[in-house]
Amino acid sequence: MDLQLKGRRALVSGSSAGIGVAIAHHLAAEGAAVVVHGRDVERTERVAQQIRDTGAEVAVAIGDLTTEEGAGSVAASAVAAFGGIDILVNNAGGAHEGAASWFDTPIDAILASYESNTVAAIRLIRSLAPAMKERGWGRIVNIATAAAVTPTSGQPDYGPSKAAMINMSLGLSKALRSSGVTSNCVSPGMVRTQGLNTYLTEFADQRGLDSVAEAESVMLKGIGQTVGRVGEVDDIAYMVTMLASPRSDFVNGTNVHVDGGISPSVN
Numbered sequence: 001m002d003l004q005l006k007g008r009r010a011l012v013s014g015s016s017a018g019i020g021v022a023i024a025h026h027l028a029a030e031g032a033a034v035v036v037h038g039r040d041v042e043r044t045e046r047v048a049q050q051i052r053d054t055g056a057e058v059a060v061a062i063g064d065l066t067t068e069e070g071a072g073s074v075a076a077s078a079v080a081a082f083g084g085i086d087i088l089v090n091n092a093g094g095a096h097e098g099a100a101s102w103f104d105t106p107i108d109a110i111l112a113s114y115e116s117n118t119v120a121a122i123r124l125i126r127s128l129a130p131a132m133k134e135r136g137w138g139r140i141v142n143i144a145t146a147a148a149v150t151p152t153s154g155q156p157d158y159g160p161s162k163a164a165m166i167n168m169s170l171g172l173s174k175a176l177r178s179s180g181v182t183s184n185c186v187s188p189g190m191v192r193t194q195g196l197n198t199y200l201t202e203f204a205d206q207r208g209l210d211s212v213a214e215a216e217s218v219m220l221k222g223i224g225q226t227v228g229r230v231g232e233v234d235d236i237a238y239m240v241t242m243l244a245s246p247r248s249d250f251v252n253g254t255n256v257h258v259d260g261g262i263s264p265s266v267n
């Protein structure tokens with residue numbers, strides 16, 4: 001199937017590492033011009049060059065999305081690179097490093113998580129969505145997490161801030177009603193990235209397990225997945241690419257669980 005992404009212009013926030021790299025690769029492979037974004041210049045340039053080497057049109061935007069200035073500059077460089085952005089993937093973010101148990105996580109860490117997950121996405125949306133609306137077509141895909149709808153007992157900063165992101169994203173789909181611009185979420189489960197590897201290593205140490213593979217297997221049973229493997233970055237990127245396509249014109253205001261069955265739902 002032709003996903004009709006040739007000539008579309010995409011900004012993938014947080015595409016210097018992890019899931020964002022795969023999303024940028026897949027959008028580029030389908031013919032979109034892609035702006036790779038990160039805070040770390042070297043890492044971001046390296047990913048951009050890898051994608052450019054496949055023959056795709058690629059630009060780079062650098063900046064911290066937790067400040068108005070940083071987010072404004074990222075949006076401006078992305079628009080300047082290709083003359084506009086049609087597809088915005090709000091992927092940057094994650095759990096805050098200072099987060100601990102429900103009662104011990106500092107309030108500052110909780111606020112920081114809202115800032116880097118929810119508010120960062122809002123900043124880019126406010127900068128880029130009005131022009132999409134004027135052109136009559138656009139895509140906003142926000143990356144949340146399974147923990148937003150299937151909360152865990154820990155990380156009280158993370159799941160709630162991503163739940164706010166889902167709520168914001170669905171409200172936005174109503175604010176953009178009949179404009180040709182859609183707003184959807186993708187909620188990944190446990191996905192194999194550097195961050196997951198670090199987490200599983202700590203998990204194995206704390207429980208006296210022999211290896212990351214054993215930690216992975218214990219973890220999989222504990223979280224109630226119905227698919228018997230950890231997710232891969234491509235699993236998320238396929239869904240994002242589909243939602244970014246004009247083929248998904250009729251999909252709006254939804255939250256797609258790409259989580260191996262952690263969050264079964266009838267709606």
Ligand SMILES: NC(=O)c1ccc[n+]([C@@H]2O[C@H](COP(=O)([O-])OP(=O)(O)OC[C@H]3O[C@@H](n4cnc5c(N)ncnc54)[C@H](OP(=O)(O)O)[C@@H]3O)[C@@H](O)[C@H]2O)c1
Pocket residue numbers: 013014015016017018019020037038039040043044063064065066091092093094095116120143144145146187188189190191192193194195196
């Ligand atoms: N991995 C999983 O299992 C999993 C599961 C569910 C949901 N998710 C969500 O999926 C998204 C990607 O996760 P990941 O594991 O692939 O992350 P990752 O490997 O840690 O990469 C995070 C990316 O976001 C960028 N970033 C982080 N904070 C930023 C900020 N304040 N301003 C600008 N850029 C920022 C990083 O840029 P730098 O290069 O500058 O560091 C990097 O490109 C996140 O929103 C995460 O919450 C991940």
